[in-house]
Amino acid sequence: MPRKNIVACLVTAAALVAARANAQDTLTVGITTTGVPFTFVDTKSLAPTGAMVDLATKIATENGMRPDFQISAFPALIPALTTGKINLISAAMFVTEKRKEVLDFSVPVYEYGEAMFVRADDPTNYSMQALRGEIVGAPIGSAIADDLKATHLFGEVREYESIGDIMHDVKLGRLKAGFADRPIVAYELAQRPELGVRLVPGYQAMHIGQVALAVDKGNETLLARVNATIAKLKQNGDLSKIFAHYGL
Template sequence: MTMKWLKTLGAGLALSAAATAAHADTLRVATDPSFVPFEMMDQATGEMIGFDMDILAEVAKRSGFEYDLSTMDFNGIIPALQTGNVDMALAGITITEAREEIVDFSNPYYDSGLRILVRANNQDVSSISDLEGAKVGTKIGSTSYNFLQANLEQDENVTPYPGSSDMYMALMSGAVDAVFYDAPNVGYFSSTRGQGRTKTVGPLYEGQQYGIALKQGSPWLDEVNAALAGMKADGTYQSIYEKWFGTMPGSQ
């Protein structure tokens, strides 16, 4: 084996290692395109925008990684992380004990809960007990669907939809009597497309926290947590929050 060949081999290995390292710094990130205003398609540009998308961009900048973003139905996100098809996901993902057993979560970055949405003229529903026997729309794979199954004695009329737009369309058309889903999403719909035609009712159920989900054993967990902490400390998080939701609770 000649010295020249060894040098060539060494250079090739170095280039291969550099390419691998560069590839490792480009993370495959998944989101659900229908969870407004956290993530949604900008019809004018074809780009994904929203609260989560701004959080992701800032976390990536501070952590030092690039990312390739893909969209999928919410119920496919956790399995994609499990199988290693994606490295990270932001989609208003509630941190639960069951999910923590199969993926890693960042520290919480958003406090949420579940809420009932009905048509504006509905006077019959004011709490979860009023949904017994009613036709209720929710989202496949969501904690809201799990909550309904656990808390309704009659849940045969609960319909899980693949996307939030589907369940809102069902509500507006009268196919379901109510929607039960994440509070910020139903609130945003009620104040935009559903304004004057829908309303939120009842208390906030099952206080929840959203986290950035990563595949188990991800080397980026500490960097992501440090980025989130820095964003909260220097006011960046508050600016992003108020861009999408208005005044941040506790900021005044």
């Protein structure tokens, strides 16, 4: 084979090896922008940020990988994972038996329940029973929406793409009350009191959910790496620091 052809083959082979290495070194992570303070986009840098973003970044770097964050709506995260568009979900996603059918979850990293919120000028601290027959809102595809429907209390449980949209409709009177992840709602109201809604004190969450990262069903190698890193971060205190940085 002529020297020129040999060199060309070597260059091509090197490029293929480099491309494969780069692909292996990239951890594609699915997040949503509506999960403040777990996952959101910084308004100044326009970069993904939040507790679960920092955690995924730490997991990637600890395993010699580069995180590549892919932003999507919350309901699109699981389809993106199961079709191979992403390798990992790192969001405010609860572990549920239904999700376990198609996903493998890491060990839990955080837990919390949902909050109820109403119009800021509505003085009543409602119980669930007091909302019988009313129209309420919850995030689409969430365990919260499923739990609300299972009570058979409400006239309608409307599902929304974002918590901000739920707040907007509560403020306008289209919903009697809204339900969403308590840390997210509390953070939003602390940052933006003009949203026109308030938390209902004394509300007891229907379900305290455990937040975990998720990989595609059967991806045991990645799951083992994720769990090993989480164990390390728990032991050295870095996991607590990540969540505390965002007031969690």
